[in-house]
Amino acid sequence: MSDENSKGGLLDTPIQYHIQLKKGDVSDFVILPGDPGRVEFIAEHFDSAKLVADNREYKTMTGTYKGRPVTVTSTGIGCPSTAIAVEELANVGVNTFVRLGTSGAMQEHTRIGDKVIATGAVRYEGTSVQYMPIEFPAVASHDMVSALISSAKSSNLSHHVGIVQSKDSFYGQHNPEGMPIAAELLQKWDAWVKGGVLCSEMEAATLFVVGSYRKLRTGAVLLVAGDQARGEALTKEEYHQNMTESINMILEASLDIKVEE
Amino acid sequence: MNRVQKVEQVKHLPIKFGEVARYVIVPGDPNRVPLIANNLDNPVHQGQNREFNAYKGSYKGTEISVVSTGIGCPSTAIAVEELVHIGAEVLIRIGTSGSVDNTAKKGDIFIATAAVRDDGTSKQYMPIEFPAVASHHVVENLIKSSKHLQIESLVGVCQSKDSFFGEVEPERMPVAPYLDSKWKAWQGGGVGASEMEAATLFTLSHIKRVQAGAVLAVEVSDIDTVNKMTKIVIEAINYMEEASNV
Numbered sequence: 001m002s003d004e005n006s007k008g009g010l011l012d013t014p015i016q017y018h019i020q021l022k023k024g025d026v027s028d029f030v031i032l033p034g035d036p037g038r039v040e041f042i043a044e045h046f047d048s049a050k051l052v053a054d055n056r057e058y059k060t061m062t063g064t065y066k067g068r069p070v071t072v073t074s075t076g077i078g079c080p081s082t083a084i085a086v087e088e089l090a091n092v093g094v095n096t097f098v099r100l101g102t103s104g105a106m107q108e109h110t111r112i113g114d115k116v117i118a119t120g121a122v123r124y125e126g127t128s129v130q131y132m133p134i135e136f137p138a139v140a141s142h143d144m145v146s147a148l149i150s151s152a153k154s155s156n157l158s159h160h161v162g163i164v165q166s167k168d169s170f171y172g173q174h175n176p177e178g179m180p181i182a183a184e185l186l187q188k189w190d191a192w193v194k195g196g197v198l199c200s201e202m203e204a205a206t207l208f209v210v211g212s213y214r215k216l217r218t219g220a221v222l223l224v225a226g227d228q229a230r231g232e233a234l235t236k237e238e239y240h241q242n243m244t245e246s247i248n249m250i251l252e253a254s255l256d257i258k259v260e261e
Numbered sequence: 262m263n264r265v266q267k268v269e270q271v272k273h274l275p276i277k278f279g280e281v282a283r284y285v286i287v288p289g290d291p292n293r294v295p296l297i298a299n300n301l302d303n304p305v306h307q308g309q310n311r312e313f314n315a316y317k318g319s320y321k322g323t324e325i326s327v328v329s330t331g332i333g334c335p336s337t338a339i340a341v342e343e344l345v346h347i348g349a350e351v352l353i354r355i356g357t358s359g360s361v362d363n364t365a366k367k368g369d370i371f372i373a374t375a376a377v378r379d380d381g382t383s384k385q386y387m388p389i390e391f392p393a394v395a396s397h398h399v400v401e402n403l404i405k406s407s408k409h410l411q412i413e414s415l416v417g418v419c420q421s422k423d424s425f426f427g428e429v430e431p432e433r434m435p436v437a438p439y440l441d442s443k444w445k446a447w448q449g450g451g452v453g454a455s456e457m458e459a460a461t462l463f464t465l466s467h468i469k470r471v472q473a474g475a476v477l478a479v480e481v482s483d484i485d486t487v488n489k490m491t492k493i494v495i496e497a498i499n500y501m502e503e504a505s506n507v
Contacts, residue, residue: 120375120392132450133443135460137375137392142400142416149397161397163467188388195387195468212418213450 016088019073020055026062027069028260029096030089031250032082034203036074038243042100043072045247057081065251068259075099078168079127079206086210096217096257098144098250099207103164103199103222104173106192110224112232113242115159115249116198117148118220121205122165124188128209138166138208144219147256151249162198164222166205173200174228199224217257221246271343274328275308276315278347282324284498285349286491287340289356289458291329296484297355298327300491312336320495323502330354333423334382334461341462345469351501353399354462354475355490357482358454359428361420361444365453365479370414370490372403373475376459377420377452379443383464393421393463398501399474406496412489417453419477421460428455454479 015022031042036059043049049063049072057076064070073089075082086097103116110116121138123129128138145161152159167173176185192200204220211218223246226233234242270277286297291314298304301318304327308315312331319325328344330337341352358371365371376393378384383393400416407414422428431440447455459475466473476493478486 119397120394122392123390133446134389135378135443136447136450136452137377137394137418139375139392139394139418142374142397142404145397146401163392163394188390191388192391195391195464196470197391209450215451 011087011091016091018056018084019058019060019088020053021060021088021092023092025052026060026071026089026092026094028094029069029254029257030071030073030094032073032075032085032097032099032207034075034077034101039072039074041243042247045244045251046070058085065254068254070251070254075203078202079125079166082203083127083206083210086207087214090214090216095260096144097207097211099203099220100246100250101201101203101220101222102225103201105224105227105229106165106197106199110160110198112224112227112234113158113238114224115152115157115246116164116222116224117145117152117159117161118164118204118222119145119161120163121208122163122192122197123205123209125166125168125205127206131213132209136209138205139212140208140219141211141217144217147253148219148221148249150256151253155245155249155252157245157249160198162196164204164220165192165197165200166202167200168202170202221250271346273310273339274313274315274343275310276347280307280317281344281347281349282317282326283349284323284351285326285328285344286494287328287330287352287354287462289330289332293487294327294329296487297491300488300495301325313340321499323498325495325498330458333457334380334421337458337461338382338465341465341469345471349471351399351472351498352462352466353473353494354458355487355494356456356458356475356477358419358456358477358479360479361452361455362448365415367480368486369479370407370412370493371419371454371477371479372400372407372414372416373419373454373459373477374400374416375418376463377418377447378460378464379420379422380460381423382461386468387464391464393460394467395463395474396466396472399472399497402497402500403474403476403493405500407493410492410496412493414493415453417451419454419456419459419475420447420452422455422457425457
């Protein structure tokens with residue numbers, strides 16, 4: 001599928017244009033943080049890992065976890081750079097993608113420190129509509145969701161399973177009143193909250209839609225790091241502790257996914 | 262708990278509070294309701310109003326309702342609103358569908374994880390960016406049940422449309438190019454099955470904080486297939502009931 005989709009195009013090269021990776025540099029399973037600065041921290045939880053590429057916002061390390069090959073690549077902030085990372089990683093042999101990111105709470109019962117396992121994402125972003133019409137659901141792969149849930153359960157982590165919101169404008173969420181389209185931002189936000197959306201982030205919708213189109217397995221774990229309504233945020237120590245829990249949760253789930261050569 | 266005082270009778274359904282089970286199977290066709298109910302112990306016909314036909318029975322001691330929605334998302338939304346209002350908590354659709362990307366073949370059983378919102382009703386509940394996703398817990402148990410019963414099933418995204426003839430005879434529609442380009446996108450995006458109710462069922466259930474799922478048969482609606490789908494659904498309900506009693 002990957003080869004077929006990229007034949008003759010910009011992506012039909014041994015070394016992928018933006019991520020600077022070729023076949024053999026990555027495993028079949030990749031963890032996708034947004035922040036390149038978080039890549040090394042994630043790789044510290046592997047058995048061992050080595051840096052394989054570092055270009056623009058895309059930093060990649062590959063190693064193993066309990067013997068299972070795993071890779072971590074940062075996507076940068078937002079759906080545009082995420083789509084590039086997913087497309088190019090698929091071209092060099094990745095078929096399972098789990099985003100690991102931070103998010104803002106949207107419900108009474110989503111508290112800082114909670115881990116949200118996304119089943120789907122609100123497509124309030126501009127990238128996925130350049131792949132699929134807006135009526136198409138941004139949905140995670142059910143087997144990845146199941147693996148993440150059983151991993152969270154066996155580690156006794158406080159977690160939620162459900163729909164998250166993906167947006168393009170960070171400050172549009174944090175300061176909607178200051179935006180010229182304040183009315184739309186506030187009205188939609190209210191609809192997401194009433195509709196039961198758990199938390200807000202910036203990459204999952206495009207990961208899921210591109211994943212459906214490229215026939216990839218996708219999932220996402222969003223750590224609730226802030227709560228606008230309550231004015232709460234994780235401290236640096238809490239953040240590290242919770243990030244470690246989230247990383248281990250994904251790595252344990254990776255053991256449920258059959259390794260594809 | 263205060264629902265008894267809150268509601269006596271709903272406007273469209275032939276049943277009221279206290280008469281619906283926690284688990285409800287929701288086919289489109291009112292004539293399919295008794296066929297599905299025949300798979301339950303002690304099925305009782307509770308009444309029919311318009312396209313809404315209601316039966317109740319049980320399976321392994323768990324009460325299960327069967328209530329038809331009629332064709333399309335508008336009447337489905339009415340059924341879901343009223344079912345939830347009188348106490349339903351898990352809604353599982355059984356339906357017929359067409360194949361979209363040709364991975365699903367005639368006679369296949371398709372478990373929907375989510376639905377393309379090519380309907381008008383769900384947009385009057387939630388902005389279009391919101392994904393119509395089935396409840397993971399329901400999907401998981403439907404898959405487990407079909408495996409246990411050794412009934413092969415496909416799992417994936419379905420499309421929910423409003424115009425039946427727009428799908429089967431798009432070329433005669435004034436909006437033919439629009440229908441055609443969208444259909445090609447669904448094929449390219451890996452949409453497996455096309456039907457007419459799931460998008461609103463999933464969207465509305467999420468808003469109402471109840472669980473929903475859908476099992477679809479591809480291009481067949483014979484009694485054997487209906488029984489097969491029903492067996493998958495009632496066994497999944499049994500698993501869910503066992504899990505909720507732990």
